[in-house]
Amino acid sequence: MEKGQKETLTTRLISVCFTVLALAVFKPFGLDAWHWQAYAHLVAFGVIGFGVCMLTDCVLKYLLRMPRSFTNGISYIIRRNLWFQIINTPLIALTICVYRHLVLSNRVEGNRLSWTNYFETLLIFAFCSFAIGLYWRFKFRSRYLEAELEETKLLNEQLRDLQNEVNQRANAGTSDTKGHSDNAQIAEKSILPSVLTLTGSTSETVTLQIQHLLYIEAVGNYVKIYQLNEGQVRSDLLRTTSKQIEADLSGYPMIVRCHRAFLVNLQQVEQIISKSGSMQLLIKHSHETIPVSRSNVAQVKDAIKGV
Secondary structure (H helix, E strand, O other): OOHHHHHHHHHHHHHHHHHHHHHHHHOOOOHHHHOOHHHHHHHHHHHHHHHHHHHHHHHHHHHOOOOOOOOOOHHHHHHHHHHHHHHHHHHHHHHHHHHHHHHHOOOOHHHOOOHHHHHHHHHHHHHHHHHHHHHHHHHOHHHHHHHHHHHHHHHHHHHHHHHHHHHHHHHHHHHHHOOOHHHHHHHHHHOOOOEEEEEOOOOOEEEEEHHHEEEEEEEOOEEEEEEEEOOEEEEEEEOOOHHHHHHHOOOOOOEEEEEOOEEEEHHHEEEEEEEOOEEEEEEOOOOOEEEEOHHHHHHHHHHHHOO
């Protein structure tokens, strides 16, 4: 058996034991009426709970394609644990309700299958699931942080590789076009323009040098465009929407949306910073940090990886 599988089994077994212990203390579902036989039913609850946990793991692994892993980043770990609780808790509540109906209802009438009993059972196991989740979160906090740091380190390396590749292509393009006047027009058409004029809903325009663009920020009905101008950070205000600007710059793969209020040029990102599961981008020259929203993390990662 692999180390990961052993760890999964151990984790699930400890979680089930914690839940059974809580049920043994509070004795819900009329377990007091069973006297010593109540402990046999608690063991049955544990077996049922363990089986449902393993079933949920299989659903996540094979149907949702979310295997248990500490190498896919902190956001993946948190998302997988959340999905596990969302699927596992209602399933356990349902199976325990069926057990109550089939086995316990002959002595305690209130155990018969009903929506009231289901929601009562769901509430009890939701509380246990929440407490167990907190326990494992603190238990594996150091591992989460280690995985987060490792992911951030890898993303920074990929970002530097991407920036170097873009620079090399730009330099190669410049050197290739020198002395080749016959192919100048073809070369010019094969690449995107390095200078772009953006227009808004009014007569104002902003001439933008793509390689000098730092980031774009949405401010009400306007956007602020930050770019380098003779070594200094300059901001221009344009009356338009960030969605329109994003559409205008859609042909430039290095310019991505990282937040509903921000578009950023990855070529001008100095470093990726992770703090408590959130991601920020440190911009060159301005030393501003731009947030990356959870809904845009995957898009930014794909852009860095060149997907």
